[in-house]
Amino acid sequence: MxxxxxxxxxxxxxxxxxxxxxxxxxxxxxxxxxxxxxxxxxxxxxxxxxxxxxxxxxxxxxxxLPDENERHESEQIYIQDFLRGYVSIDFSGNIVVIKTFGGHADAVSNALDAMNMDEILGTVAGDNCIFACLREGVTGDEFLKSLKLRIPELEEE
CATH class of the missing domain: 1.10.10.10 (Winged helix-like DNA-binding domain superfamily/Winged helix DNA-binding domain)
Incomplete structure:
Protein backbone atom coordinates (compact mmCIF):
# COMPACT_ATOMS: atom_id res chain seq x y z
CA MET A 1 0.00 0.00 0.00
CA LEU A 65 -10.98 21.68 -1.13
CA PRO A 66 -10.48 24.66 1.18
CA ASP A 67 -8.69 27.59 -0.40
CA GLU A 68 -5.04 28.25 0.41
CA ASN A 69 -5.83 31.01 2.94
CA GLU A 70 -8.03 28.65 4.97
CA ARG A 71 -5.32 25.97 4.89
CA HIS A 72 -2.67 28.47 5.98
CA GLU A 73 -4.84 29.64 8.91
CA SER A 74 -5.38 26.02 9.98
CA GLU A 75 -1.63 25.30 9.83
CA GLN A 76 -0.95 28.41 11.95
CA ILE A 77 -3.34 27.15 14.62
CA TYR A 78 -1.45 23.84 14.84
CA ILE A 79 1.89 25.66 15.02
CA GLN A 80 0.61 27.83 17.86
CA ASP A 81 -0.70 24.75 19.70
CA PHE A 82 2.71 23.14 19.37
CA LEU A 83 4.64 26.21 20.52
CA ARG A 84 2.26 26.89 23.40
CA GLY A 85 2.53 23.35 24.80
CA TYR A 86 6.01 21.94 24.26
CA VAL A 87 8.84 22.23 26.77
CA SER A 88 11.70 20.24 25.22
CA ILE A 89 12.57 17.83 22.42
CA ASP A 90 15.11 15.03 22.73
CA PHE A 91 15.69 11.77 20.91
CA SER A 92 17.34 8.39 21.13
CA GLY A 93 17.58 6.17 18.08
CA ASN A 94 14.30 6.40 16.23
CA ILE A 95 12.31 7.61 19.26
CA VAL A 96 11.65 11.31 19.82
CA VAL A 97 10.57 12.42 23.29
CA ILE A 98 8.71 15.72 23.46
CA LYS A 99 8.05 16.98 26.97
CA THR A 100 5.08 19.32 27.34
CA PHE A 101 3.42 21.38 30.01
CA GLY A 102 0.89 19.34 32.01
CA GLY A 103 -2.25 18.62 30.00
CA HIS A 104 -0.73 19.83 26.71
CA ALA A 105 0.60 16.56 25.28
CA ASP A 106 -2.61 15.76 23.40
CA ALA A 107 -2.75 19.17 21.68
CA VAL A 108 0.96 19.08 20.81
CA SER A 109 0.64 15.51 19.52
CA ASN A 110 -2.41 16.44 17.40
CA ALA A 111 -0.48 19.40 15.98
CA LEU A 112 2.46 17.13 15.14
CA ASP A 113 0.14 14.59 13.48
CA ALA A 114 -1.59 17.34 11.49
CA MET A 115 1.76 18.39 10.01
CA ASN A 116 1.85 15.03 8.19
CA MET A 117 5.60 14.73 8.54
CA ASP A 118 7.01 11.88 6.44
CA GLU A 119 9.66 11.34 9.12
CA ILE A 120 7.11 10.18 11.72
CA LEU A 121 5.40 6.77 11.79
CA GLY A 122 3.17 7.69 14.71
CA THR A 123 2.84 9.42 18.05
CA VAL A 124 1.64 8.44 21.52
CA ALA A 125 0.67 11.16 23.99
CA GLY A 126 0.37 11.04 27.75
CA ASP A 127 -0.38 14.02 29.96
CA ASN A 128 2.94 15.84 29.69
CA CYS A 129 5.03 13.73 27.32
CA ILE A 130 4.86 12.47 23.73
CA PHE A 131 6.73 9.60 22.11
CA ALA A 132 7.10 9.85 18.34
CA CYS A 133 8.46 6.87 16.41
CA LEU A 134 10.58 7.89 13.43
CA ARG A 135 10.69 5.95 10.19
CA GLU A 136 13.58 3.57 9.62
CA GLY A 137 16.71 5.50 8.67
CA VAL A 138 15.47 8.91 9.88
CA THR A 139 17.66 10.45 12.57
CA GLY A 140 16.57 12.71 15.38
CA ASP A 141 18.60 15.53 13.85
CA GLU A 142 16.80 15.10 10.49
CA PHE A 143 13.45 15.17 12.28
CA LEU A 144 14.38 18.32 14.18
CA LYS A 145 15.58 20.03 10.99
CA SER A 146 12.29 19.17 9.23
CA LEU A 147 10.27 20.38 12.22
CA LYS A 148 12.17 23.69 12.27
CA LEU A 149 11.36 24.17 8.57
CA ARG A 150 7.66 23.88 9.43
CA ILE A 151 7.94 25.90 12.64
CA PRO A 152 10.66 28.54 12.18
CA GLU A 153 9.80 30.01 15.59
CA LEU A 154 11.16 26.82 17.14
CA GLU A 155 14.66 28.05 16.29
CA GLU A 156 14.24 31.03 18.61
CA GLU A 157 13.10 29.04 21.62
Missing part, protein backbone atom coordinates in the same frame (compact mmCIF):
# COMPACT_ATOMS: atom_id res chain seq x y z
CA UNK A 2 1.24 3.47 -0.83
CA UNK A 3 2.18 5.96 1.86
CA UNK A 4 -0.45 8.12 3.59
CA UNK A 5 1.06 11.39 2.40
CA UNK A 6 1.06 10.18 -1.21
CA UNK A 7 -2.58 9.12 -0.82
CA UNK A 8 -3.53 12.54 0.60
CA UNK A 9 -1.83 14.29 -2.31
CA UNK A 10 -3.66 12.00 -4.72
CA UNK A 11 -7.03 12.73 -3.05
CA UNK A 12 -6.35 16.47 -3.44
CA UNK A 13 -5.40 15.99 -7.10
CA UNK A 14 -8.51 13.90 -7.83
CA UNK A 15 -10.85 16.42 -6.21
CA UNK A 16 -9.22 19.26 -8.17
CA UNK A 17 -9.37 17.42 -11.49
CA UNK A 18 -12.67 15.52 -11.37
CA UNK A 19 -16.27 16.27 -10.50
CA UNK A 20 -16.65 13.85 -7.57
CA UNK A 21 -20.04 13.49 -5.89
CA UNK A 22 -19.50 10.65 -3.39
CA UNK A 23 -16.94 8.77 -1.34
CA UNK A 24 -17.74 5.65 -3.36
CA UNK A 25 -16.78 7.48 -6.56
CA UNK A 26 -13.60 8.81 -4.94
CA UNK A 27 -12.71 5.29 -3.72
CA UNK A 28 -13.03 4.08 -7.33
CA UNK A 29 -10.62 6.76 -8.53
CA UNK A 30 -8.17 5.89 -5.74
CA UNK A 31 -8.30 2.20 -6.67
CA UNK A 32 -7.48 3.09 -10.28
CA UNK A 33 -4.46 5.00 -8.90
CA UNK A 34 -3.31 1.86 -7.06
CA UNK A 35 -4.53 2.59 -3.53
CA UNK A 36 -6.34 0.03 -1.40
CA UNK A 37 -8.21 2.12 1.15
CA UNK A 38 -11.30 1.57 3.29
CA UNK A 39 -14.22 3.96 3.45
CA UNK A 40 -13.35 4.74 7.09
CA UNK A 41 -9.77 5.70 6.15
CA UNK A 42 -11.04 7.84 3.28
CA UNK A 43 -13.44 9.58 5.68
CA UNK A 44 -10.52 10.43 7.99
CA UNK A 45 -8.49 11.66 5.00
CA UNK A 46 -11.33 13.93 3.87
CA UNK A 47 -11.69 15.33 7.38
CA UNK A 48 -7.93 15.94 7.66
CA UNK A 49 -7.90 17.71 4.28
CA UNK A 50 -10.98 19.72 5.35
CA UNK A 51 -12.84 18.64 2.21
CA UNK A 52 -16.37 19.97 1.94
CA UNK A 53 -19.29 19.62 -0.42
CA UNK A 54 -20.75 22.48 -2.44
CA UNK A 55 -23.72 22.68 -4.74
CA UNK A 56 -22.84 22.04 -8.36
CA UNK A 57 -25.50 24.55 -9.41
CA UNK A 58 -27.77 21.82 -10.77
CA UNK A 59 -29.15 18.96 -8.72
CA UNK A 60 -26.20 17.68 -6.77
CA UNK A 61 -23.17 18.37 -4.63
CA UNK A 62 -19.46 17.87 -5.35
CA UNK A 63 -16.36 17.66 -3.18
CA UNK A 64 -14.24 20.78 -2.86
Missing amino acids: KERLTRLKTVRKLIKNYRIESQEELLGHLQKEGFEVTQATLSRDLKLLKVGKVSDGHAGYVYT
Whole structure:
Protein backbone atom coordinates (compact mmCIF):
# COMPACT_ATOMS: atom_id res chain seq x y z
CA MET A 1 0.00 0.00 0.00
CA LYS A 2 1.24 3.47 -0.83
CA GLU A 3 2.18 5.96 1.86
CA ARG A 4 -0.45 8.12 3.59
CA LEU A 5 1.06 11.39 2.40
CA THR A 6 1.06 10.18 -1.21
CA ARG A 7 -2.58 9.12 -0.82
CA LEU A 8 -3.53 12.54 0.60
CA LYS A 9 -1.83 14.29 -2.31
CA THR A 10 -3.66 12.00 -4.72
CA VAL A 11 -7.03 12.73 -3.05
CA ARG A 12 -6.35 16.47 -3.44
CA LYS A 13 -5.40 15.99 -7.10
CA LEU A 14 -8.51 13.90 -7.83
CA ILE A 15 -10.85 16.42 -6.21
CA LYS A 16 -9.22 19.26 -8.17
CA ASN A 17 -9.37 17.42 -11.49
CA TYR A 18 -12.67 15.52 -11.37
CA ARG A 19 -16.27 16.27 -10.50
CA ILE A 20 -16.65 13.85 -7.57
CA GLU A 21 -20.04 13.49 -5.89
CA SER A 22 -19.50 10.65 -3.39
CA GLN A 23 -16.94 8.77 -1.34
CA GLU A 24 -17.74 5.65 -3.36
CA GLU A 25 -16.78 7.48 -6.56
CA LEU A 26 -13.60 8.81 -4.94
CA LEU A 27 -12.71 5.29 -3.72
CA GLY A 28 -13.03 4.08 -7.33
CA HIS A 29 -10.62 6.76 -8.53
CA LEU A 30 -8.17 5.89 -5.74
CA GLN A 31 -8.30 2.20 -6.67
CA LYS A 32 -7.48 3.09 -10.28
CA GLU A 33 -4.46 5.00 -8.90
CA GLY A 34 -3.31 1.86 -7.06
CA PHE A 35 -4.53 2.59 -3.53
CA GLU A 36 -6.34 0.03 -1.40
CA VAL A 37 -8.21 2.12 1.15
CA THR A 38 -11.30 1.57 3.29
CA GLN A 39 -14.22 3.96 3.45
CA ALA A 40 -13.35 4.74 7.09
CA THR A 41 -9.77 5.70 6.15
CA LEU A 42 -11.04 7.84 3.28
CA SER A 43 -13.44 9.58 5.68
CA ARG A 44 -10.52 10.43 7.99
CA ASP A 45 -8.49 11.66 5.00
CA LEU A 46 -11.33 13.93 3.87
CA LYS A 47 -11.69 15.33 7.38
CA LEU A 48 -7.93 15.94 7.66
CA LEU A 49 -7.90 17.71 4.28
CA LYS A 50 -10.98 19.72 5.35
CA VAL A 51 -12.84 18.64 2.21
CA GLY A 52 -16.37 19.97 1.94
CA LYS A 53 -19.29 19.62 -0.42
CA VAL A 54 -20.75 22.48 -2.44
CA SER A 55 -23.72 22.68 -4.74
CA ASP A 56 -22.84 22.04 -8.36
CA GLY A 57 -25.50 24.55 -9.41
CA HIS A 58 -27.77 21.82 -10.77
CA ALA A 59 -29.15 18.96 -8.72
CA GLY A 60 -26.20 17.68 -6.77
CA TYR A 61 -23.17 18.37 -4.63
CA VAL A 62 -19.46 17.87 -5.35
CA TYR A 63 -16.36 17.66 -3.18
CA THR A 64 -14.24 20.78 -2.86
CA LEU A 65 -10.98 21.68 -1.13
CA PRO A 66 -10.48 24.66 1.18
CA ASP A 67 -8.69 27.59 -0.40
CA GLU A 68 -5.04 28.25 0.41
CA ASN A 69 -5.83 31.01 2.94
CA GLU A 70 -8.03 28.65 4.97
CA ARG A 71 -5.32 25.97 4.89
CA HIS A 72 -2.67 28.47 5.98
CA GLU A 73 -4.84 29.64 8.91
CA SER A 74 -5.38 26.02 9.98
CA GLU A 75 -1.63 25.30 9.83
CA GLN A 76 -0.95 28.41 11.95
CA ILE A 77 -3.34 27.15 14.62
CA TYR A 78 -1.45 23.84 14.84
CA ILE A 79 1.89 25.66 15.02
CA GLN A 80 0.61 27.83 17.86
CA ASP A 81 -0.70 24.75 19.70
CA PHE A 82 2.71 23.14 19.37
CA LEU A 83 4.64 26.21 20.52
CA ARG A 84 2.26 26.89 23.40
CA GLY A 85 2.53 23.35 24.80
CA TYR A 86 6.01 21.94 24.26
CA VAL A 87 8.84 22.23 26.77
CA SER A 88 11.70 20.24 25.22
CA ILE A 89 12.57 17.83 22.42
CA ASP A 90 15.11 15.03 22.73
CA PHE A 91 15.69 11.77 20.91
CA SER A 92 17.34 8.39 21.13
CA GLY A 93 17.58 6.17 18.08
CA ASN A 94 14.30 6.40 16.23
CA ILE A 95 12.31 7.61 19.26
CA VAL A 96 11.65 11.31 19.82
CA VAL A 97 10.57 12.42 23.29
CA ILE A 98 8.71 15.72 23.46
CA LYS A 99 8.05 16.98 26.97
CA THR A 100 5.08 19.32 27.34
CA PHE A 101 3.42 21.38 30.01
CA GLY A 102 0.89 19.34 32.01
CA GLY A 103 -2.25 18.62 30.00
CA HIS A 104 -0.73 19.83 26.71
CA ALA A 105 0.60 16.56 25.28
CA ASP A 106 -2.61 15.76 23.40
CA ALA A 107 -2.75 19.17 21.68
CA VAL A 108 0.96 19.08 20.81
CA SER A 109 0.64 15.51 19.52
CA ASN A 110 -2.41 16.44 17.40
CA ALA A 111 -0.48 19.40 15.98
CA LEU A 112 2.46 17.13 15.14
CA ASP A 113 0.14 14.59 13.48
CA ALA A 114 -1.59 17.34 11.49
CA MET A 115 1.76 18.39 10.01
CA ASN A 116 1.85 15.03 8.19
CA MET A 117 5.60 14.73 8.54
CA ASP A 118 7.01 11.88 6.44
CA GLU A 119 9.66 11.34 9.12
CA ILE A 120 7.11 10.18 11.72
CA LEU A 121 5.40 6.77 11.79
CA GLY A 122 3.17 7.69 14.71
CA THR A 123 2.84 9.42 18.05
CA VAL A 124 1.64 8.44 21.52
CA ALA A 125 0.67 11.16 23.99
CA GLY A 126 0.37 11.04 27.75
CA ASP A 127 -0.38 14.02 29.96
CA ASN A 128 2.94 15.84 29.69
CA CYS A 129 5.03 13.73 27.32
CA ILE A 130 4.86 12.47 23.73
CA PHE A 131 6.73 9.60 22.11
CA ALA A 132 7.10 9.85 18.34
CA CYS A 133 8.46 6.87 16.41
CA LEU A 134 10.58 7.89 13.43
CA ARG A 135 10.69 5.95 10.19
CA GLU A 136 13.58 3.57 9.62
CA GLY A 137 16.71 5.50 8.67
CA VAL A 138 15.47 8.91 9.88
CA THR A 139 17.66 10.45 12.57
CA GLY A 140 16.57 12.71 15.38
CA ASP A 141 18.60 15.53 13.85
CA GLU A 142 16.80 15.10 10.49
CA PHE A 143 13.45 15.17 12.28
CA LEU A 144 14.38 18.32 14.18
CA LYS A 145 15.58 20.03 10.99
CA SER A 146 12.29 19.17 9.23
CA LEU A 147 10.27 20.38 12.22
CA LYS A 148 12.17 23.69 12.27
CA LEU A 149 11.36 24.17 8.57
CA ARG A 150 7.66 23.88 9.43
CA ILE A 151 7.94 25.90 12.64
CA PRO A 152 10.66 28.54 12.18
CA GLU A 153 9.80 30.01 15.59
CA LEU A 154 11.16 26.82 17.14
CA GLU A 155 14.66 28.05 16.29
CA GLU A 156 14.24 31.03 18.61
CA GLU A 157 13.10 29.04 21.62
